[in-house]
Amino acid sequence: MELNCKEAQALMQPYVERNISDREMKALIRHVRGCKNCRLDLETNYLAENAGRILMEAGDEVDPAKLLEEDMVHMEWAMNRRLVMTVVLWVMIIILAAIIAAVVAILVSPETFRSLGQGIIDFFNIELDFDFWRMR
Numbered sequence: 001m002e003l004n005c006k007e008a009q010a011l012m013q014p015y016v017e018r019n020i021s022d023r024e025m026k027a028l029i030r031h032v033r034g035c036k037n038c039r040l041d042l043e044t045n046y047l048a049e050n051a052g053r054i055l056m057e058a059g060d061e062v063d064p065a066k067l068l069e070e071d072m073v074h075m076e077w078a079m080n081r082r083l084v085m086t087v088v089l090w091v092m093i094i095i096l097a098a099i100i101a102a103v104v105a106i107l108v109s110p111e112t113f114r115s116l117g118q119g120i121i122d123f124f125n126i127e128l129d130f131d132f133w134r135m136r
Contacts, residue, residue, distance in 0.1 A: 001027040016049040
């Protein structure tokens with residue numbers, strides 16, 4: 001997803017408010033790293049939104065470009081972490097489904113039922129009279 005400057009401008013406020021999708025964030029970060037004017041606008045928006053916190057943490061030595069770059073790196077890291085966690089979750093689901101499918105396949109096979117039934121009969125020492133069940 002490539003953004004033009006107008007589209008990037010529209011995503012700046014959602015970015016600083018953390019109300020932006022990963023896809024939009026990635027496109028915005030890519031755009032502002034290559035567009036000096038949009039980068040300055042995003043720095044301004046970022047500083048305006050976070051002025052109180054920034055002044056408390058940084059005091060008089062505020063470098064807007066450095067603060068924004070640190071924030072963008074942090075947001076990219078968080079986005080990549082979410083992606084990795086999603087992949088790990090799907091791999092775990094697939095492995096679990098394969099294990100369940102294998103267990104079901106083993107349990108559903110006629111040999112398994114036969115041996116399970118024979119095991120129950122042997123365990124409880126049941127004597128079956130099959131002649132009783134035949135139709136007369």
